[in-house]
Amino acid sequence: xxxxxxxxxxxxxxxxxxxxxxxxxxxxxxxxxxxxxxxxxxxxxxxxxxxxxxxxxxxxxxxxxxxxxxxxxxxxxxxxxxxxxxxxxxxxxxxxxxxxxxxxxxxxxxxxxxxxxxxxxxxxxxxxxxxxxxxxxxxxxxxxxxxxxxxxxxxxxxxxxxx
Ligand SMILES: [Zn+2]
Numbered sequence: 001x002x003x004x005x006x007x008x009x010x011x012x013x014x015x016x017x018x019x020x021x022x023x024x025x026x027x028x029x030x031x032x033x034x035x036x037x038x039x040x041x042x043x044x045x046x047x048x049x050x051x052x053x054x055x056x057x058x059x060x061x062x063x064x065x066x067x068x069x070x071x072x073x074x075x076x077x078x079x080x081x082x083x084x085x086x087x088x089x090x091x092x093x094x095x096x097x098x099x100x101x102x103x104x105x106x107x108x109x110x111x112x113x114x115x116x117x118x119x120x121x122x123x124x125x126x127x128x129x130x131x132x133x134x135x136x137x138x139x140x141x142x143x144x145x146x147x148x149x150x151x152x153x154x155x156x157x158x159x160x161x162x163x
């Protein structure tokens with residue numbers, strides 16, 4: 001079984017678990033869910049929530065997402081932006097303790113031209129990186145490499161985030 005096949009099944013499971021009533025915005029829906037391994041929501045703040053990325057680029061790929069259905073970065077309030085940065089730093093600390101990566105990619109793809117998959121709702125990625133991981137991915141598979149389940153990654157990061 002190829003990685004593509006393995007994770008296609010898991011992906012459809014995720015898609016099926018989302019009710020279709022939220023006007024199609026997955027991030028708005030996730031922003032309404034309780035913290036827990038079922039939702040993969042790690043933390044709910046005042047203006048942002050923290051959630052595992054369901055289609056991770058690396059194990060431990062987390063997103064820090066404003067509740068606002070807003071695609072324009074400059075339209076976010078100062079309080080939301082500040083909390084977003086502080087939560088991002090907290091997530092980085094938790095991932096460092098949980099995974100000890102060699103580095104991180106932090107940031108957002110803003111707008112369609114910026115490569116955003118969900119351009120209408122801005123979201124910030126925290127992606128742990130390892131030396132050689134890009135080479136590994138290119139060599140081994142034509143898809144993203146997921147050595148562990150989302151539930152497992154959730155539990156690892158959640159225990160560090162709340163410690
Ligand atoms: Zn939204």
